[in-house]
Amino acid sequence: MNTLNLEKYASLIVKTSLNLQPNQILVITSPIECTPFTRLLAQTAYQEGARDVVIQWRDELFSKIRFLYAPEEIFEEFPDWQKEFYISYVRQGAAFLSISASDPELMHDVEPKRMMKAQKASSTALKEYRERLMSNKNVWSVISIPTSAWARKVFPALQEDEALDKLWETIVMTVRVDTDDPIRSWNEHRASLRTRINFLNGCSFKALHYKNSIGTDLTIELPKNHQWLGGSESTPDGLEFFPNMPTEEVFTLPLKSGVNGKAVSSKPLNYNGNLIDQFSLTFKRGKIVDFSAEKGYETLKTLIETDEGSHYLGEVALVPYDSPISASNILFFNTLFDENASCHLAIGKAYPVCIKNGDNMSPEELQKIGVNDSLTHVDFMIGTRDLEIIGETLEGEKILVFNNGNFAF
Incomplete structure (x- = not known):
């Protein structure tokens, strides 16, 4: 990765993805x-006028040591100082950036229940922080850069340096840093996604029916006053930002009790350093009533059993099979990239902003209209080359939304 592209990427993240404001x-x-x-x-953030930059370092190798050897009861605790850290900054209107770059199978020999306990403790303690971000009250974004362990998993036939270079090259392409003007390219991409969003919102679908050759046959009802989003989003004050970079999706939320049928995964899911592969979920009146997995069954079981809400879906996302990331024909073992190569769903919490005025509703009001709540939100991929999606409007009209894996409009 040359210095110029690194600087272009950093500038794109600070100026466009985060739209960081002075002070x-x-x-x-x-x-x-x-x-x-x-x-x-x-450095880039300070040069753009940031009041301060605070870094939370993560050491996943130490995290594995802790999960393997620490007493189990420790994972049911969450330090007060860490809670205060996040709550304090989120209340100050800070912007939050997360770098997603983990070893996809680092935690394969860690007991999944230990990790689940830690996640539940964290999610419970940071409920206010999570809700503010999922309602876009604070600017937030997830981006990525290569690490050696991740690159070796993606390109196992290459030497380590070659694998790192190849992954850098691919990421640069997916985030449009290889263009003459990345910021302009992202503005054009945002406009393209809005065309899709406007069409979908204009249809006011009451249900979507998914079907493909690997076994997905699923009907998803959508709640009244749902809205499709994608690309950039905005805070209540109108500050526009990109929550994910890259992003190719448009998304909304399902009616909690309105999912019926079977969803079959089309790509592996990297969850907490464990791979779940060749899995399926069966739904009845919204709830997961059966599931299977050829790899990572216990990890999938632990995910589904996180809480009551993790038995239901919280997101419905559409991504064309011919998206640039899918066209790379690379399996990233990283949800940030793989979800932008495939239509996907999410187990767990729904984004309140996918309901009109949802960011101003109480949890009780959201629950009443069928918006799922959970301590978790985990995307999994179901898109294929032959995926067909038919939408049904409130008037009963059937409209082809996806044909042969791509938008039909």
Whole structure:
């Protein structure tokens, strides 16, 4: 990765993905393997007028040691100082950036229930923080850069340096840093996604029916006053930002009790350092009533049993099979990329902003209209080359939404 592209990427993240404002605080969560680029991001943020940059370093190798050897009861606790850290900054209107770059199978020999306990403790303690981000009350974004362990998993036939270079090259392409003007390219991409969003919102679908040759046969009802989003989003004050970079999806939320049928995975899911592969979920009146997995069954079971809401879906996302990331024909073992190569669904919490005025509703009001709540939100991929999606409007009209894996409009 040459210095110019690194600087272009850092500038794109700070100026476009985060749209960082003068005198705003930026909180970065970064793996220690990403230190040089994280420092560049901090420098760029200060140069753009940030009041301060605060970095939370993550060491996944130490995390594995802790999960293997610490007493189990420790994972049911969450330190007060960590809670205060996030709550304090989120209340100050800070922007939050997370760098997603983990070893896809690092935790394969860790007991999934230990990790679930830690996640539940964290999600419970940081409920206010999570709800503010999922309602876009604070600017937030997830981006990625390569690490050696991740690159070796994606390109196992290459030497480590070659694999890193190849993954950098691919990421640069997916985030449009290889263009003459990445910021302009993202503005054009945002406009293209809005065309899809406007069409879908204009249809006011009451249900979508998915079907493909690998076994997905699923009907998803959509709640009244749902709205499709994608690309950039906005805070209540109108500050526009990109929550994910890359992003190719348009998404909304399902009616909690309105999912029926079977969804079959089309790509592996990397969840907490464990791979879940060749899996399926069966739904009845919204709830997962049966599931299977050729790999990672216990991890999938633990995910589904996180809480009551993790037995239901919280997101419906459409991504064309011919998207640039899909066309790369690379399996990233990283949800940030794989979800943008495939139509996907999410187990767990729904985004309140996918309901008109939902960001101003109480949890009780959201629950009443069928918006799912959970301590978790995990995307999994179901898109294929032959996926067909038919939408049914409130008037009963059937409209072809996807044909042969791509938008039909």
